[in-house]
Amino acid sequence: MDIKAYIESGILELYVAGSLSEKESKEVYELMLKHPEILQEVLEIEASVIKLTSAVSPKSSSHIFNIIKEKLKLGDNEVKVVSINKPKYNWFTYTGWAAALIVGAGLLWTLNQNKQLEADITTADIENAYLEEQIEAAKNDLAATKNLLNVLRDKDIIAVPLGGQGEFENAYAKVYWNKADNSIYLDAQGLPNAPEGKVWQVWSLTLNPLTPTSLGTIDDFNTDDNKIFAIANTFESQAFGITLEPEGGSESPTMEQLYTLGVVTPSTP
DSSP states (O other): OOHHHHHHTTHHHHHHHTOSOHHHHHHHHHHHHHOHHHHHHHHHHHHHHHHHHGGGOOGGGHHHHHHHHHHHTOTTOOOOOOOOOOOSSOOHHHHHHHHHHHHHHHHHHHHHHHHHHHHHHHHHHHHHHHHHHHHHHHHHHHHHHHHHHHHHTOTTOEEEEEEEOGGGTTOEEEEEEETTTTEEEEEEEESOOOOTTEEEEEEEEEETTEEEEEEEEETTTTTOSSOEEEEEOOSOOSEEEEEEEETTOOSSOOGGGEEEEEEOOTTOO
16 A cells, blocks of 8 residues: 555545545544554644634533543543634534544543553563562572471481492482481482383382382472482381382382492491
8 A cells, every 4th residue: 555645645634524434434544543654644634723723713612621621530620711702614513523533542542551551560460470489489499408408417317329220320319318207318310300101219128138118109200300309218228229110109129120229337427
């Protein structure tokens, strides 16, 4: 579309004057919404006409200001209307229509601005809520980290290194055993993510006779970031081992899938 030619065609002047059919007026209005240049031209035509006719505003135009007051929520503040002698020609129909169009355009702009403001506020609220969640999560993580450090630094804690076994020699883990509260903290950073359909299972072992007892599976291993897990242990463990088992765990360890093993010794630091 040649916007310049359309503007110069004179149809916008007829639109402002209200001389177009309903269909033609609708087409111009839709083009105003799509093309800022056309809207700007219409506003300039209106401004020119209003400026030329401002000296001959009719006495009965006070209701237009009441509409503007109501739409702009000015309350009961008095708006002074200056009346002058009635002009030779009746401009009331045109000026009233033009003023109403300006009010409508202003209200449309205000509505769009309000919608944008609501969208901005909604976005800001979401961002603030997300930030608050992140701050709270960081506080919780910090508290958990401090608690973990206090546990690991306890002088009575027993640290048991678990070395890689067989073809899994690159695997490793470490158990921190606190006999006072029957718990262990397993640092399993040296294990790979469990394949689909598999889970890591932790075992407490007595050596004579060799008796494995399951301490449970680590179902959330792949999604846990720090790979440190708290596990209850009420047994007199002499060793700890970790195997890769089918989901749900096994009643006894699959020795071919024994990744790490560590023995508790009197000299264990």
